[in-house]
Amino acid sequence: MRPHTPVGIVSAALWLPHGRDTAADAVAEGRLEARVARDLGHRHLPVAEDVSAPDMAVRAASEALGRSEAVAGDLALLCHAWMYYQGHDLWSPPHYIADQLGAHAALPVGVRQICNGGAAALELAVGRMSLETGVRYALVTTADRFVPPGFDRWRSDYGAAYGDAGTAVLLRQPAAASDALLLRSLHSAAAPQLEGMHRGNDPFARLPRDVSPVVDMRRTKRTYLREHGTDDFQKINRDMIRHVLRRALQDAGVRPDDPRIRLAVLPRLGAKVLNADWIPVLSALLPVPMADWGTDTGHLGTGDLAAGLHDVLHGEVLRPGEIAVLLNAGAGFTWTCAVVEATRR
Structure with missing residues (x-):
């Protein structure tokens, strides 16, 4: 998807709580195997001791608005994405976030697409802005808090450990000269035949965690892979990474060997x-550095892509005219690639 009217990324915020759970402590206390700690490579994970997930989104959103000339009343759309429990049962987190910000003219929308939710919310916001002439500012937020005993941040999944965070990305259409980044394109693709990896053979439950007291994606993945093997998933995953990258670059009018591409954010x-599974595929197509910025945060649930935008902006890794490519994926499965260009320092 290439926006017909240029979309500016006005600001991006990543709010991390002060608490930390170190891998060394988790291993010493028997909460994590030493081998798994080495495979993950995360030194520590941010832990929200007393801040709810929606309140982390409010803090990130306030920060993003504070870095712009916009105010909450200017927002026409607020898309909030989340993966895990937000603190109440039959309740709408995006409406709470909008109210806390004072964004009473905004349409609050919730997005549930597991780890790719933040990317999906960004795509939905851009699509909505392109259809309505009155939409000038939109805010995309994410927040997840992976609290025990229902979720084990170190051991509930294979290949990822989960950190608590809130993120926010403020969009403007049409883009202004003062916007730090221009969203050149955004492309997503799905392989719904893989949804069983997070279902296994479990029956449909009557209520949350009725089948298992702890979210255990390892268990459902083992069940799925015993039946289907690993080859099909690995092939589909690699093919989809290539596909969304190529399509996003094509939509942006950028060749993979374009010297303006500065880095790919993982x-x-x-x-x-x-x-x-990621670096070999991407490196074969893009002769640029691969940025792994999750060592000190872990996987942020729905927030990885937005956190990457924050780090691109505040790390000042792009000169004007240079380009970054950001990749993301989530259960279901869905993959997304975004292409952004720096317009100024």
């Missing part, structure tokens, strides 16, 4: 997964 997965 999802915040474990080092072993990135080195086996």
Whole structure:
């Protein structure tokens, strides 16, 4: 998808709580195997001790708005994505976030697409902005808090450890000269035949965690892979990474060997997964550095792509006219690639 009217990324924020759970402590206390800690490569994970997930989104959103000339009343759309429990049962987190910000003219929308939710929310926001002439500012937020005993941040999944965070990305259409980044393109693709990896053979439950007291994606993945093997998933994953990258670059009018491409930003997965399944595929197509910025955060649930945008902006890794490519994926499965260009320092 290439926006017909240029979309500016006005600002991006990543709010991390002060608490940390180190891999060394987790291994010493028997909560994590030493071998798995080495495979993950995360030194520590951010832990929100007393801040809810929606409140982390509010803090990130306030920061993003504070870095712009916009105010909450200017927002026409607020898309919030999340993966895990937000603190209440039959309740709408995006409406809470909009109210806390004072964004009472905004349409709040919730997005549930597991780890790719933030990327999906960004794509939906861009699509909505392109259809309505009155939409000038849109805000995309994500937030997840992976609290025990229902979720084990170190051991609930293979190849990823989960950190708590809130993110926010403020969009403007049409883009202004003062916007730091221009969203050149965004492309997503799915392989719904893989949804069983997060279902296994479990029956449909009557209520959350009725089948298992702890979210255990390892268990459902083992069940799925025993039946289907690993080859099909690995092939589909690699093919989809190539596909979304090529299509996003094509939509942006950029060749893979374009010297303006400065780096590719990886999802915040474990080092072993990135080195086996992501970096070889991307490196074969893009002769640029691969940025793994998840060492000190872990996987941020729905927030990886937005966190990557924040780090591109605040790390000042792009000169004007240079381009970054950001990759993401999530259960279901869905893959997304975004192409952004720096317009100014």
